[in-house]
């Protein structure tokens with residue numbers, strides 16, 4: 291049995307469709323052969339039309355009777371209040387529907403970079419994906435990001451070029467952008483039909499048919515065979531595109547290449563042979579099939595659903611990786627949602643075995659949820675009877691949690707609501723690993739760190755609406771980092787006397803700058819040199835743990851602006867602890883020494899630099915460039931996209947606060963932008979001074 295299972299009541303607050311329908315996946319699964327299941331995600335740049343396309347799919351599958359629209363705030367998958375109000379997807383939503391005897395489990399994902407964590411969690415459990423492009427924009431910045439993410443999970447993909455009804459839509463440009471920007475050969479399967487400039491239908495170049503999708507609510511697609519005498523223009527175009535497709539496919543598929551060699555002409559190649567080759571090529575991810583349409587105008591969505599079934603893999607392939615579990619149950623948790631009554635609910639995909647109760651692996655822990663009605667909801671299973679090596683191979687390394695680049699303090703409206711706020715933050719953080727919550731002992735404040743302005747704004751909104759707490763958010767601040775400039779070594783001895791007992795500790799450590807690519811998780815290293823070896827070997831594990839914790843605290847506050855220290859290792863050379871010395875004191879001594887070392891070494895401030903893409907009409911290009919030059923930016927490229935110019939630049943995040951309003955004002959609302967985190971970069975001395983002044987508030 292395999293499924294993406296959504297647990298009961300997840301959507302109970304607002305979704306008309308999902309009410310009472312929550313176990314449907316499990317029920318239908320029993321009647322569907324595994325080869326007929328598709329676990330897919332919809333991925334794209336913001337506003338390409340993911341939610342609109344999903345809504346059409348649900349309608350054609352017969353799951354809903356009316357199609358919702360994003361601008362009416364009534365789509366099935368944008369179910370949160372914040373999504374409906376803002377017309378954007380914030381959280382992934384899973385829906386299940388039947389399509390021509392197949393079962394499609396589909397996850398609609400957010401396009402905005404601030405919610406990239408949602409995409410990452412989702413990709414972890416999919417078998418394939420539909421990547422949607424805006425027909426007038428082609429591959430955009432966030433498309434490249436999600437494509438790279440999908441590459442990491444080796445997901446077979448098909449591309450759907452949406453918004454072909456727009457006058458500036460250009461299928462050729464879109465295909466070329468797939469090849470150039472995603473570095474993936476495209477396999478174009480359809481051509482647009484335009485009448486008086488209007489997009490009215492599609493030519494299927496495999497079957498050599500014209501597809502007419504009728505009026506808005508029609509579910510039937512009318513197919514008309516293309517013949518040379520009746521439709522000479524379309525026929526010629528389609529015949530040419532078909533031979534180009536076969537030609538390209540033979541480069542990636544030997545079986546089709548052999549068929550072509552033995553066949554008299556390309557026209558004789560059977561559609562089934564092409565479909566088989568397309569299926570193999572898509573699975574191997576050597577090229578991507580491209581389909582087109584306009585979801586909003588209800589053109590092409592049924593063909594896209596057919597393509598999902600034809601070209602994207604069933605779970606069978608991935609399941610092979612989990613055979614090592616034999617009779618054991620294996621499932622991968624990918625999403626947690628909090629329900630008012632039931633507490634945390636976990637979405638997971640089941641790979642192997644039989645589901646009797648709920649089991650998941652989250653991070654490096656296995657958790658086992660007992661069936662409903664039993665008090666104890668969660669127990670951690672420390673050991674599995676599956677070999678660790680097999681387990682890691684099957685489950686992979688898990689998701690990558692992006693670095694937060696913004697933070698702000700959060701305070702409850704009154705002391706009485708402190709507990710409720712803490713609980714809300716625990717729950718929100720469990721749902722969203724890209725939200726970090728910490729306590730700053732120096733200021734006594736709770737600090738939220740997140741992916742962007744919108745991310746933290748949505749968190750505040752959710753605290754207000756879902757938890758009814760009017761929390762105060764401090765001003766948004768940039769998450770700077772500090773890195774040590776030189777290696778330094780020092781030691782520290784601390785002695786205290788409480789009553790008759792004396793506590794004493796001597797510790798010697800170094801702070802060593804490292805390459806930025808080296809992980810700073812687990813920053814403490816042990817000195818393996820002969821002089822230190824015997825002392826290090828004699829340290830009790832619990833003492834080492836205390837030192838490790840102390841080092842982490844020491845690194846969390848750099849000497850310049852109290853920001854996280856990165857690109858550093860701390861090497862422990864020696865630890866001597868007097869009898870009766872507490873672990874708290876050991877940790878405190880380690881913290882004190884690390885901070886002393888950092889002061890001695892001195893630190894550089896690093897700032898987050900974003901990859902910014904601005905799409906502006908030609909007449910506003912010079913204004914946009916002039917403004918960017920005042921923002922310490924590096925212009926990487928300026929390209930043409932239809933009638934617009936696309937500017938790609940590296941810009942420090944601190945220069946982009948409130949950029950959406952600025953760009954709107956500068957270009958009278960005609961331009962759009964998107965940005966993603968690029969890297970941390972060292973600041974110049976003058977910029978450092980400005981940053982220090984800003985952080986310290988003078």
Ligand SMILES: Nc1nc2c(ncn2[C@@H]2O[C@H](COP(=O)(O)OP(=O)(O)OP(=O)(O)O)[C@@H](O)[C@H]2O)c(=O)[nH]1
Nearest residue numbers: 336337338339340341342378379401453584585586
């Ligand atoms: N002209 C045109 N507009 C479309 C089409 N499909 C979607 N739209 C519009 O584009 C806007 C964005 O559509 P969505 O479906 O919300 O896009 P999305 O990719 O889900 O957006 P996010 O989830 O917020 O990233 C909405 O106003 C849609 O009505 C289309 O085929 N043609």
